Amino acid sequence: MRNFPQSYIELSRLLLRLEPSHSSKKEVEKKFHQIEAGYFGEKLVDNTLLELIFPPHSCILTDVHLKIHNHLYIQMDTLIITKKYLLVIEVKNIVGTITFQKHNGQTIRTLDGVKTPFECPISQINRHIQALEQLRLPLPIFKAIVFSSNRVILENVPMDEPIFFRKNLSTYIHQLNQKEDRIDTSQFNDLIRRIQLKQHEMQRKSLCDRWRISPESLIKGLLCNLCGNILYKISNKTWKCTKCESNDRNPITHNINDYFILVKDSITTIECKEFFGFSSTHEAYYMLKKCNLINVNNARKSAYRKNIEVF
Numbered sequence: 001m002r003n004f005p006q007s008y009i010e011l012s013r014l015l016l017r018l019e020p021s022h023s024s025k026k027e028v029e030k031k032f033h034q035i036e037a038g039y040f041g042e043k044l045v046d047n048t049l050l051e052l053i054f055p056p057h058s059c060i061l062t063d064v065h066l067k068i069h070n071h072l073y074i075q076m077d078t079l080i081i082t083k084k085y086l087l088v089i090e091v092k093n094i095v096g097t098i099t100f101q102k103h104n105g106q107t108i109r110t111l112d113g114v115k116t117p118f119e120c121p122i123s124q125i126n127r128h129i130q131a132l133e134q135l136r137l138p139l140p141i142f143k144a145i146v147f148s149s150n151r152v153i154l155e156n157v158p159m160d161e162p163i164f165f166r167k168n169l170s171t172y173i174h175q176l177n178q179k180e181d182r183i184d185t186s187q188f189n190d191l192i193r194r195i196q197l198k199q200h201e202m203q204r205k206s207l208c209d210r211w212r213i214s215p216e217s218l219i220k221g222l223l224c225n226l227c228g229n230i231l232y233k234i235s236n237k238t239w240k241c242t243k244c245e246s247n248d249r250n251p252i253t254h255n256i257n258d259y260f261i262l263v264k265d266s267i268t269t270i271e272c273k274e275f276f277g278f279s280s281t282h283e284a285y286y287m288l289k290k291c292n293l294i295n296v297n298n299a300r301k302s303a304y305r306k307n308i309e310v311f
């Protein structure tokens with residue numbers, strides 16, 4: 001039920017377009033592996049949830065981005081909505097020894113003798129709960145912080161906070177499922193609609209902006225859909241991969257998004273020619289036409305943007 005997060009997909013494209021010697025490569029790789037580990041931890045928790053029997057009319061949302069109001073956005077790993085309760089789940093896929101220091105709100109991870117402080121998951125989930133409370137939803141809101149790895153030791157766990165290992169989560173949810181219904185089916189459906197209306201796509205800066213990478217330093221050209229290596233043109237309509245040798249007759253459609261993710265949200269024919277290495281602006285124009293983009297005219301030239309409904 002959970003897809004790879006957008007940030008994971010975007011970083012994988014950035015990595016493909018950074019030379020091994022690029023000064024940002026290691027840092028981007030580190031972030032990519034963190035997101036990957038987080039994703040696999042969340043999948044493990046999803047599997048635990050799938051084993052449970054929920055009451056009729058329950059809904060499990062994953063990787064939920066909500067806009068509470070203009071200045072308040074939250075991102076939750078999992079939100080369970082039933083007629084009895086709401087449950088916010090924050091998943092931590094961390095290995096090592098985790099020490100909670102409730103008195104100063106700091107959490108320390110010790111691994112191989114190295115101590116690293118990180119954001120206290122209790123404060124983090126409390127912020128999400130407080131934000132949800134602003135919506136005045138007709139249900140009590142519960143929370144669970146779940147450590148998904150078996151290779152974690154928890155120390156000094158505050159007794160009054162719902163902190164679990166993955167295997168203990170089932171008992172907690174089973175108890176919540178015994179509660180009385182608070183709303184009827186039509187109210188439940190209204191609630192789901194209200195939450196869906198609050199869901200939003202993150203408005204993101206381009207990855208080059210965020211990582212302070214010059215677009216000039218990216219690997220240009222069309223990349224293979226199978227192995228990510230450079231394609232070269234072998235005939236009018238066919239490209240071939242330099243590494244796996246597969247043929248590609250329509251490489252622009254799976255490459256165009258790289259420009260929007262990495263560089264900026266619109267592209268001109270000249271930019272397209274230069275970034276993807278087409279022989280002329282005429283060829284670039286012909287390629288852009290295949291991508292089902294929106295034509296945005298400005299004073300001097302046409303630019304093209306992603307058609308949101310298509311991608």
Ligand SMILES: [Zn+2]
Binds near residue numbers: 224246
């Ligand atoms: Zn290939």
